[in-house]
Structures are given as structure tokens and as C-alpha cells.
Amino acid sequence: MKIDHIAIIGTGIAGISCAKTLLAAGKRVTLFDKSARPGGRMSTRTFEHWSADHGAQYFTAKGDSFKNLTNSWLTHGFIQPWLGKIVAYKNGQITDVDNTLQRYVGVPAMNSLAKYLVADLKVHFSQTICKIEQVEDSWILFSKEQGQIQDSFDLVILAIPPKQAADLIPDRMKNLQEVCSHVKMLPCWTLIAYQESNMTLPFDGAFVEESPFSWIARNNSKPLRSNNESWTAQANPEWSSQYINHSKSEVEPLLVSAFEEIVGQPCKRYQSHLWRYARVDSPRNESFILDNNNRIGICGDWLVNSTIESAWTSGQMLGEQIE
């Protein structure tokens, strides 16, 4: 049977890339996301007059095809280079890192790229898909919010982290379930610091060592942001794993004090976020999974590497295999 209508669960960059590839090949595609907006871990939070990219910080383009795409996004004004000064930071010592690497960000926010890219796609937001069921040749989807989704689909694609994918895969597809449940994702506790006045520091982003943090960045050094000083500080996987079952009220004082130690100034207003599935520990090194017999596909960064380029490539390669 010819595959015509495809459901994609997840509007992170992998789901979007897969959808655009399928659309270009003439397929009908419907996307679902539990969130109210697209982008997944490419996300931005706004608070009063501040905004902060609290998931992916920037992206790079290594492969030729992704470089070409990045150039077209530049031309369309979806992204801009981030020219902030990036350093390495260890116990108060600052050293240079390779600043010739071109780093890109969505403008005016990291999640703007996803917003631009879904403009021509059919997406249902605020739909948490909680069950997928195959009835003869069709897939039926159920969401927490709506119950059974009206449409049925010839093929379903899971563009979501592996634990969530394992939970959705029907029990009779044990092999696929096991593949997903064996992939370990690492957590990331994130502090978003909102400063009342601008701080003078000799860097805009730093790879940090010997601290709970592995990365901190000044959001307002990125292009087309507001000038209000906000920082995103991301704890390293070991520290985040240690505190994964702790509450925000327990973790925030530790993050704030570690942040203040680096920047040398008080941090009075802040929020935190725990990314339970931030990055993959050991990727599977296969770009995507496509089970033609069961008409189910899987894509996402965790199959390749936790970067935006890898997630995009995974979705694109899966889309190209569907006939």
C-alpha cells in the first residue's frame, strides 16, 4: 500500500526536518506536540522584560548539506551568527577557545527558527500523544487532551526522546521498544539568572570546569535580543544526575551560589529548569530507524549525536527513505 498520510509526533528540529522532507516529496504530513509551541529543546523562556535561551545555546554546521541549509536560513533572516566572546573558565582563570568556529542562533530567540520552519506545516500543539494503535493498515492516535485523533495515518514517526518513544511503541513491537529503552539520556539542571543591571565580564559564554556548571552564557550578547542582562547556566551531567530527584527549592540555592562565584555578583532573580533528557550519553550511531513492516519510523538527536545538526539530519534521512 502506498504511504500517503504520515503522523509525526514531536516538533523538535528532527520532527520538523522530517516533515519538510516528506512534504517536499508530496506526502501529507500532520504533526503533534505536547507543547504549545515548536522547537522542543531549542527553547526560549521570557520573563518580564528578559528572555533566555534555556535549552540549545547555538548550533554549528559541519556537513555540506547542513551548511547550505544554514546559508539559506541566514538569507531568510531566520538565524544570525553569534559573535559573542567564548572562553574556557576554570577556578577564576580564563583562557581562550577557538573563536573562529561559526556559531549560529535563531533570531530573535532560539525557538524562532522552529516557528519560522513550521509555518507551512500542519501542526496540532498542546496534544500529548499517549497511545498509538495500529488497526489493519492504519495508525490511530490518542492524546491526553482530546482522546482519539480524528484522522488516521499510513505511517507514524516518533521524533521524541527515547524514553517517551519506548512508552508509546505498542507492546507487540518488543525489539523497537528495547532499542529505545536502552538509550541513556543525561539530565541538565539549568539556572536562568535575570540581572537588574548589566554585568561587566570579559566573556559572553564560557565552557566551565571544576564547578557544578559546564556552560554559562549571556543571552543579551546574542543578536536581536533585548538588552536586559540574562544568563543561562547549565550544570554538567554528573552534577545534574546527582540532583535529579531533588526539588527546585533544594537545587536553586546551590546553582545560584555557584553562578555568583563565577560572575562575582549577586543573583537575586532567577528560575531553574531540569532537562531530564538533555543529551544522549552514547548515541546508537544509526541515523534513523524505519520499520517498513510495521510502518513506524523513529528519528531524533539521540540516534546520532545531541546537536541540532544531527537532529536535523536524522529527520531528513528518515524522510528521504519513506516512499
Ligand SMILES: Cc1cc2nc3c(=O)[nH]c(=O)nc-3n(C[C@H](O)[C@H](O)[C@H](O)COP(=O)(O)OP(=O)(O)OC[C@H]3O[C@@H](n4cnc5c(N)ncnc54)[C@H](O)[C@@H]3O)c2cc1C
Ligand atoms: C540544555 C541543553 C543544551 C543544549 N545545547 C546545545 C547546543 O548548544 N548546540 C546544539 O547543537 N545542541 C544543543 N543541545 C541539543 C539539542 O537541543 C538537541 O539535540 C535537539 O534540539 C534535539 O531535537 P529533537 O527534535 O531530536 O528532540 P526535541 O527537541 O526533544 O523534540 C521533541 C519534541 O517532542 C515533543 N514530545 C515529546 N513527547 C511527546 C508526546 N508524547 N506527544 C507529543 N509531543 C511530544 C516535545 O514537546 C518536543 O517538542 C542542547 C540540549 C539541551 C537540553
